[in-house]
Amino acid sequence: MTALYLAFLNSWRGLVYGGRTERAVRLELVLLALGLPVALALGGSLWVRVALIASLLLMLAAELLNTAVEKLCDHLHPGRHERIGIVKDLASAGAFLTQVIAALIWTAAVIDRF
DSSP states (O other): OHHHHHHHHHHHHHHHHHHHHOHHHHHHHHHHHHHHHHHHHHOSSHHHHHHHHHHHHHHHHHHHHHHHHHHHHHHHOOSOOHHHHHHHHHHHHHHHHHHHHHHHHHHHHHHHHO
16 A cells, blocks of 8 residues: 555655646646536436546547657757657647547537537
């Protein structure tokens, strides 16, 4: 249990750091905070609610991973470098695609509800 607790603390520190230092992470945390009650009200069934909330969590997770890749790249090569730029662009594309997934899920839930 100690290892699990320490892993949780590491994750919590990462989430707090991301929220304090990255505008995109803060925005997605706000979306999560606003989206949770909306998802509970909008979802007509348990699985729709789960999908709505999971899409927001997936989006936040991808943004945190994108931030980690960018921070690592900046640490390893602080200057502008074409191949490092490609790595950052790929990570950003992954985060963007999770936003598209979330938008699709939320749009489908709204259409289904109304």
